[in-house]
Each structure stands twice: as C-alpha cells, then as structure tokens.
Amino acid sequence: MIQRMLAGGLIAGFAAGLLAALLHFAFIQELILVGEDYETGALVHFSDAGAEADHNHAAGEAAHDHGTGDAGEMPLSRNMLTVLFTGLTYAGYGLLLVAAFAFAGQLGHKVGAQEGILWGLAGYAAFQLAPSMGLPPELPGSVAADLTDRQIWYFGTVIATGVALALFAFGRGFIPALVAGMLIAAPHVIGAPHLDEYYGVAPPEVAGEFVARALGVGFVAWAVLGWLAGRFWAKEPV
Amino acid sequence: MREGNANAVGCDGKERDMNATTHSAAKTSTGLLSIVFVALVGATVLFLAGHAQSATLHDAAHDMRHATGFPCH
Structure with missing residues (x-):
C-alpha cells in the first residue's frame, strides 16, 4: 500500500511538475524577469517617474533594454532549480492526492482517471484558486504584508477550502453543504492580510498578466496531476 | 471426551471469523x-520546497514560489 502510494504520487507529481515547468517557461518566466527589472530599478514605471521628476528620463531609455537586466545572470542554473522545485512541489501535491485517494478508498469511494481529474481540480481550487482570491500570485516588485501572517492565512484557506469541497462531494444532506459553504467563505470574510497602501513598482498590466497566467498554468498542471494519479491508482486493485 | 474437545470454546469454527475480523481491522489501521x-x-516536501524560509531554499525555489502563488518574501 505504501509503495503503491509513494510510486503513484511521485511519478504523477514529477510528470505534472515537468509540464508545469514547461508552461512556466512558456508563459510566466518572462514576466518574472520584467517584474524584477522594475524591482531592481532597471526599469521604471512611468507613474513612479511622474512622482520623482528627476527620474523621468530613465523610463523611456530603460524600457528598451530590459533583456539585459541582472536577472538574466546564470539563467541556466536558475532555471534548472525552477524545474527541480516545481517538480518537488507537484510531487508533494501528488503524494497528498494519492493519500486522499487511499482514504476515500477506505470509505468505499473508488478513484480512477476520470474521478482523478475532478480531484485534481479540487486540489487546484484549494491550493491555488481560493488562496489567490485573497493573496494573488505576487509579481516580483510587489510589496505585501507580513510573511508569517500571509502564510497562516494561506494554509488556513487551503485547509478550509479542501475540507469544504470534500463535504460538498461526499456529505449527505443539507447540514454538510451548509458547513461547507461557511468554510469556503470564512477565509474571505476574515480577509487576507494586506497593507494599507500600495507600494508595487511594476505596471498593473504586467502583474495582471502574470496572475492570470500563473492560475492558468496551475489549472492545467493540476488537471494532469489528478488524471495521472487517478490512472496509476486505478491500475491495481485496492 | 473427543466431543467435549470439539465443542470447547475457540474450536467451533468461529475462531476463523474472529481471526478474519481481527485481520481486517489490523489491515485498516495499517492502511x-x-x-x-x-x-x-x-506535506513535508511541499513545505520545504514551497514555504520554508531558509535563504538557500528561498533563493533556489524563488521563481516557482512566485509562479505558484505561494506567499514569498
């Protein structure tokens, strides 16, 4: 049982992580580098320049050489680490997912590839979509509230959303659905930790595109993770 | 005498059911x-890769943490 869970979770996780890393370089990395150029001051957003008239000239000039920022230094090892850690993250997701499959199996719910996709999308909602509504993925150059507060809110939201989705899916009757609704809403009623003002230096267009792409990549990777994990899980009888 | 033994507790065939029950309970708890x-x-792998604040881990995982929407910095 343990070998089956470890093997299925790790293989599905690393495969989905590899796909997520590919999509990361296709859609996200360029925006991170642009965000870092604004973070380090290699690029200056014009609204900043307006506030500090002395730097006005820098905006137009810098806008043309953003490929040469120091963010590009040692890109190979930096990108290899991104691939490695994306793989590890999805391996962690994969192990949690198969553990949940096994627990559902103990309660008499079978999971195959089809159910796996739904499980994967539920994991996406719990780990990425719901937390993003309070703490959207941060483009480098964003400034956010205290890290520990954000981590507590993040994990609370993941757990509340995950439990709520399980109650929606497997609960019977009105009460579990009511509790599930309250659990899904609670983190957002409480509210994520935010600063009183906005300090971000990157243009909102870049940040918006970054968030949308981060959520899109997560959606695809989680769906594939659930599908693969479900396939491996269904291969052998419980 | 033989009959007496055959009817003694634990030798009437039900012990097999008991064993089966114990076995399946043990299997469930192992499960x-x-x-x-x-x-x-x-959870440990996820925490180390995504959330631990050691500077080395943070720098190595930096781009992934931003892209996955984990709270970073």
Whole structure:
C-alpha cells in the first residue's frame, strides 16, 4: 500500500511538475524577469517617474533594454532549480492526492482517471484558486504584508477550502453543504492580510498578466496531476 | 471426551471469523497509518520546497514560489 502510494504520487507529481515547468517557461518566466527589472530599478514605471521628476528620463531609455537586466545572470542554473522545485512541489501535491485517494478508498469511494481529474481540480481550487482570491500570485516588485501572517492565512484557506469541497462531494444532506459553504467563505470574510497602501513598482498590466497566467498554468498542471494519479491508482486493485 | 474437545470454546469454527475480523481491522489501521505517513511526506516536501524560509531554499525555489502563488518574501 505504501509503495503503491509513494510510486503513484511521485511519478504523477514529477510528470505534472515537468509540464508545469514547461508552461512556466512558456508563459510566466518572462514576466518574472520584467517584474524584477522594475524591482531592481532597471526599469521604471512611468507613474513612479511622474512622482520623482528627476527620474523621468530613465523610463523611456530603460524600457528598451530590459533583456539585459541582472536577472538574466546564470539563467541556466536558475532555471534548472525552477524545474527541480516545481517538480518537488507537484510531487508533494501528488503524494497528498494519492493519500486522499487511499482514504476515500477506505470509505468505499473508488478513484480512477476520470474521478482523478475532478480531484485534481479540487486540489487546484484549494491550493491555488481560493488562496489567490485573497493573496494573488505576487509579481516580483510587489510589496505585501507580513510573511508569517500571509502564510497562516494561506494554509488556513487551503485547509478550509479542501475540507469544504470534500463535504460538498461526499456529505449527505443539507447540514454538510451548509458547513461547507461557511468554510469556503470564512477565509474571505476574515480577509487576507494586506497593507494599507500600495507600494508595487511594476505596471498593473504586467502583474495582471502574470496572475492570470500563473492560475492558468496551475489549472492545467493540476488537471494532469489528478488524471495521472487517478490512472496509476486505478491500475491495481485496492 | 473427543466431543467435549470439539465443542470447547475457540474450536467451533468461529475462531476463523474472529481471526478474519481481527485481520481486517489490523489491515485498516495499517492502511490508515500508511495514508497518514504518505500525507506527511507529501506535506513535508511541499513545505520545504514551497514555504520554508531558509535563504538557500528561498533563493533556489524563488521563481516557482512566485509562479505558484505561494506567499514569498
């Protein structure tokens, strides 16, 4: 049982992580580098320049050489680490997912590839979509509230959303659905930790595109993770 | 005498049911233990890769943490 869970979770996780890393370089990395150029001051957003008239000239000039920022230094090892850690993250997701499959199996719910996709999308909602509504993925150059507060809110939201989705899916009757609704809403009623003002230096267009792409990549990777994990899980009888 | 032995407690065939019940209960609890173990391994890997604040881990995982929407910095 343990070998089956470890093997299925790790293989599905690393495969989905590899796909997520590919999509990361296709859609996200360029925006991170642009965000870092604004973070380090290699690029200056014009609204900043307006506030500090002395730097006005820098905006137009810098806008043309953003490929040469120091963010590009040692890109190979930096990108290899991104691939490695994306793989590890999805391996962690994969192990949690198969553990949940096994627990559902103990309660008499079978999971195959089809159910796996739904499980994967539920994991996406719990780990990425719901937390993003309070703490959207941060483009480098964003400034956010205290890290520990954000981590507590993040994990609370993941757990509340995950439990709520399980109650929606497997609960019977009105009460579990009511509790599930309250659990899904609670983190957002409480509210994520935010600063009183906005300090971000990157243009909102870049940040918006970054968030949308981060959520899109997560959606695809989680769906594939659930599908693969479900396939491996269904291969052998419980 | 023989009949007496045959009817003694534990020798009437029901012991097999008992064994079966004990066995399946043990199997379930081993199953639950394995589930908890795998979930803990998964959560640990996820925490180290995504959330631990050691400077080395943070720098190495930086781009992924931003792209996955984990709270970073």
